[in-house]
Amino acid sequence: MLLVRIDPRDLPHRLLAWSRLVARLRSEYRAVHGRRLRLFRPRSYTEKMQWRKAFDRNPAYPRILDKVAVRKRIERRAGADLLVPVQWVGKRPIRIPFDELKAPYVLKSTHACGHVIMVDPDDEPDLPLIRRRARKWLTVDHSLHRAEWGYSKIPPRLVVETRVGGQDPPLERRVFVFGGKAHVVNTVVTEDGRIRNAAFHDLGWNRLQWWFTREPLPGPWPRPDRLDAMIAAAEAVAADLDHARVDFFDGGDQIWIGEVTLYSWSGLSKFSPAQADADLGAAWPLHRPVRRALRTILTRDPVGV
Structure with missing residues (x-):
């Protein structure tokens, strides 16, 4: 039985806002995947990602997505040796201590994706531009x-x-964890400044012929020396979540966790073959999606409209 307290004065406005979000998600999904989104009874990985975006209000998510706050989870569950060293954290660009930073380093925002500036030892960075x-x-x-x-x-x-x-x-190695168990590993390389998802493997390091956006790079891709350690760390970090992607930097004899991703590609990248989307969706244990969605609709405001 679904029991929630509802203020009837808020309900019409809230339902209208939710209808707009549902329409937006369905439109964006169809534009990429060419099919109708089963939002309330999702099956595939990309459908379940739309459900999570709209309805999953797990209070742990902001702390996991925050690139600084998540470090406590990583240290507590996997160990401090897996943390990427941090040189500075702050809110004011004018206070970034460029004279004290040791290159190579990366400047990022903690609250978004795609905000990255890399500085190499031989660079002469345009500091006013970086601050802007x-x-x-x-x-x-x-x-x-x-x-x-x-x-x-x-x-x-x-x-x-x-x-x-x-x-x-x-x-980069991205370990997909479902219900506390690792499932697949995505190896990522950078070519000409562009991220490329080079290969997918199962945990036995058998190549999966999956790709999206661009076809995968040819192999072979040797089994990582620290694969078992990556799997164990990923499962520890994501043990209490129905799904997370734990992203590693693989230096061969040393590994680091770069971040924990909850909205992989926002569910708006098209897998080839389609069976890959279905297989990942089957691995994701999403319980009572209709009831949980209705509770969120009746008690929370949508985001993105």
Whole structure:
């Protein structure tokens, strides 16, 4: 039985706002995937991601998505040796201590995606330009971009991280965890400044012929030396979540957790073959989606409209 307290004066406005969000999600989903979104009874991975965006109000999500706050979870569950070193955290770009920073480093916002400036040892960074960009980042509410609720509760800040691996950046390994168990690993490389999802493997390191956006790079891709450690750490960090993607930097003999991702590609990247979307969706244990969605609709305001 669904028992919630509802203020009848708020209900018409709230239902109208929710209808707009549902229409937005369905429109965006159809534009990418070419099919109707089963939002209230989702099956595929990308459908369940739309459900999470709209209806899952897990209070832990903002702390997980915050690139600084999540460090406590990583340290507590996987160990401090997996943390990327941090050189500075703050709210005011004018106070970034550029004279004291040790390159190579990366300046990021803590509350959004895609806010990244890399500085190498031989660079002569345009500091006024960097500060202007950082000030602009601080005005962004990333939750509005793709209706991802978890970002709406993160205080905007800046962080400077040491770029691990030196000037030769390590590979990225993204471990998909469902119900506390790792399922697949996505290896990522950067080509000409562009991120490319090079390969997917199962936990036995068998190549999966999955891709999206761009076809995968040819192999072979050797089994990572620290694969077992990555899997164990990912499962520890995501143990209490129905799904999370734990992103590692793989330096061969050393690994670091870069971040924990809850809204992978916002569910708006098209997998090939379609069975990949179905397989990941089947692994995601999403319980009572209709009841939970109705509770959120009746008691919470939507984000992204």
